[in-house]
Structure formats: structure tokens, C-alpha cells
Amino acid sequence: MKTSVLVALLLVLTLTAGTAAAQQAPFNEVGVTMGHWHIASKDVEANKKLFLAMGGKLYTPGGNPLIMFPGVLINLNLGNEKGEGGTQGSVVNHVGFIVNNVQQRVAQWKAAGVRVLPGNNNRLDQAFVETPDGVRIEILEDKTQSMPVRNEHVHFFLPENEIPKAQAWYAKTFGGKPGTRNNGPVVDLPGVQFRFNKADAKQAPTRGRVLDHIGFDVKDHEAFVKKIQAEGIKLDEPVRKSPTGSTITYITDPWGTRIEIVQRAPLGPQVQQP
Numbered sequence: 001m002k003t004s005v006l007v008a009l010l011l012v013l014t015l016t017a018g019t020a021a022a023q024q025a026p027f028n029e030v031g032v033t034m035g036h037w038h039i040a041s042k043d044v045e046a047n048k049k050l051f052l053a054m055g056g057k058l059y060t061p062g063g064n065p066l067i068m069f070p071g072v073l074i075n076l077n078l079g080n081e082k083g084e085g086g087t088q089g090s091v092v093n094h095v096g097f098i099v100n101n102v103q104q105r106v107a108q109w110k111a112a113g114v115r116v117l118p119g120n121n122n123r124l125d126q127a128f129v130e131t132p133d134g135v136r137i138e139i140l141e142d143k144t145q146s147m148p149v150r151n152e153h154v155h156f157f158l159p160e161n162e163i164p165k166a167q168a169w170y171a172k173t174f175g176g177k178p179g180t181r182n183n184g185p186v187v188d189l190p191g192v193q194f195r196f197n198k199a200d201a202k203q204a205p206t207r208g209r210v211l212d213h214i215g216f217d218v219k220d221h222e223a224f225v226k227k228i229q230a231e232g233i234k235l236d237e238p239v240r241k242s243p244t245g246s247t248i249t250y251i252t253d254p255w256g257t258r259i260e261i262v263q264r265a266p267l268g269p270q271v272q273q274p
Contacts, residue, residue, distance in 0.1 A: 023057075023070050024217065025191035030175035030227065031219035034151065034191030035262050036066075036073040037095060040083035040212045042133040044076045050131060051076075053112035054097075054105075055149045058271040062244040066267065069097070071151030071191035083210035086134020091156055091203045091256045092211055094128075094136035098152035102127055102141045105148065133210045151191055154214060157199035158255050166255055170194050173228060174216060189216075205256030213250070213258035221247040221263035 025033045041047045048065050051074060052058060056067035067074040087094050099105040102125050106116045109129070116139075119126030125141040140152060158166055167185045171178045176187035176194070187194040206213055218224040225239060228251065236250040236258070245265035252258050 023068050024073075025071055027217075027219045028175045028190050031224055032174045032189065033217050034072055034189060035215035035217035035260070035264070036075055037135075037211060038075045038078055038213045038215060038260065039131070039133075039135060040078040040081040040208075040210055041076050041131075042082050042210070046132045047076050050114055050129070052273060053114050054109055054129070058273065059267040059269075060271055061265070061267050062242075068267075068270075069149060069151055070147055078212055081208075081212070083133065083208060083212055085204065085209045086130070087136045087209070087211050088134070089204055090206050090209050090211070091158060091199075092154060092206055092214065093157040093197070093199075093203070094138050094155050095211070096138040096140060096151075096153040096155065097149050098140045098142050098145065099149045100141070100143060100145050100147065102139055105139065131210070135211050153193045153195050155195045155197060156255070156257070157197050157203050159202075160198040162255060163196045163198065166196055166253070167194075169253065173231065173233065203256070205252070205258070207252070207256075207258045213260055215260035215262050217262050217264050219263070221249075221261065224261065225249065 024035075027033050039047060044065060048058070048067065051067040056069050056074070059066045059068060065076045067076065102119075106127050109116055114129060117128040117130065119128070127139040129137045129139060138153075138155070156166060163185055167178050167187055170176050170187045174189055176189040179186050179188060181193070181195065185196045221239065225235070229235070233251055236252055239247060239249045242248050247263040249261050250258060251261065
């Protein structure tokens with residue numbers, strides 16, 4: 001009897017862990033996949049309510065709220081820091097989700113209390129959501145996808161002459177594939193596409209903003225750090241263990257985007273909502 005209970009418990013734990021892991025894209029050849037956005041929320045509860053209403057799943061590693069969408073994790077607090085300034089005006093102008101039907105998702109989210117802004121020129125296949133503290137999320141449509149919503153892109157706004165350098169840097173550093181979308185430069189990585197637009201004025205670095213940094217999960221932290229250091233990239237701080245058991249460090253790209261490098265410990269069970 002005890003053996004049967006133990007086997008059943010192990011099966012449940014394995015399925016739970018597998019479900020969480022399956023939400024992120026597989027690692028690429030250099031052991032990288034999209035990890036997270038880290039929001040230094042002014043109001044954690046308001047942001048948690050918004051992302052849950054949009055279809056996210058709640059986890060609490062180390063007692064801190066973390067929202068999971070397919071392809072990305074969203075950390076809602078950064079210690080006691082409160083970010084100043086939304087994404088617009090920073091080098092990461094906005095981030096993006098893609099949904100199976102924009103108008104259906106918009107209706108669903110509005111019914112749940114999410115404020116949704118219309119698409120550019122009232123496009124029906126585009127919308128925008130802004131968190132209460134100014135993180136802008138573009139919503140685009142792919143009617144062929146099976147899931148209601150998933151992570152899609154990060155959109156950088158940079159000086160025009162810096163865009164080819166940034167595209168090459170992200171492709172080399174993280175093993176991405178450079179390409180184009182609508183004649184604009186992109187880099188494809190597991191779980192995310194990086195897009196680059198010309199900025200008309202100098203944009204602020206992300207550190208200290210509400211969207212303080214983005215993060216990549218890596219398969220082998222030590223090996224990846226050795227790789228980027230050999231390429232001349234300096235760490236912002238020494239490698240360390242986080243309170244949740246993850247191995248982490250930070251770098252900053254040449255244009256001011258702070259990036260966390262994480263070998264992630266298990267998240268623990270999903271927190272079921274009433």
C-alpha cells in the first residue's frame with residue numbers, strides 16, 4: 001500500500017514538473033531558451049491580477065509571485081525595488097504576446113477587467129495591453145496556433161546605425177538565427193523573436209525601469225558563462241545562487257538592456273486559483 005502511494009506521488013510530481021518545463025521552448029545548440037521578464041512592480045497584486053486574467057499560471061518560488069505563459073515567465077517583484085518609467089522610452093520599447101484570435105481574447109480580457117487598447121489604425125488583428133505601471137505588451141494574431149496565448153517577441157528601439165550590430169550581437173551571444181520580418185531585422189531564439197526598430201531619440205537603459213531586465217534560461221550555466229566571457233562579455237556581478245536555488249548572473253548588452261542568465265531551479269507546484 002505504501003509503495004503504491006509513493007509511486008502515485010512520484011507520478012504526480014513528475015507530471016507537475018514536466019508541465020512546468022514544457023511551457024518553455026527547448027534549449028538551442030548553445031543551451032539557451034527564453035526565460036523571463038523581470039518587472040519591478042509598483043503594485044504586485046494589480047499586475048498579478050492582470051496577468052492571471054490574461055491566462056497566466058501562478059507559481060511562488062521562494063514565496064515570490066511568478067506568472068507563467070507558454071514561452072516566458074514573468075517575475076513580478078525585484079526585492080524591494082520599485083521601477084520608475086514604463087517600457088516606452090527605454091531600449092526595450094515593448095514586449096509581445098501572440099494569440100489565436102485577437103478579438104476573442106480582447107473580449108475575454110475586457111470581461112475580466114483588463115484594459116485593452118486598440119491596434120494601430122484600428123487593426124483588428126492587433127491590440128495592446130499596458131500594465132498599471134507602464135509595461136507595454138503588443139498583442140498579435142496567429143489563427144493557426146492551438147493555444148490561446150503565448151510569448152512572441154521583444155522589441156528593441158535603437159539608433160539606426162546600431163541595429164545591424166545589435167542583431168549580430170544577439171545572434172552570436174545566444175545562438176540566435178538572424179532574419180527579417182516585414183523587411184525588418186530580427187533574431188529568432190527558442191520561445192522568442194527579437195525585433196529591432198529605429199529610435200528617433202536616445203532611449204534609456206532598462207536598469208531601474210519597471211521592466212528592469214529580461215532573462216535567458218541556460219542548460220549549463222558554467223559552460224555558457226565561459227563562452228560569453230571568451231567572447232569578451234563582462235559579467236555585471238559574480239555568479240551566485242539565488243534564494244530559490246537557481247544559479248544566476250547578469251550582463252548588460254552594449255545598448256543598455258540588462259539580461260539575467262539563469263540555470264533555473266524547479267518552480268514548485270502551480271498555485272491553483274479559486
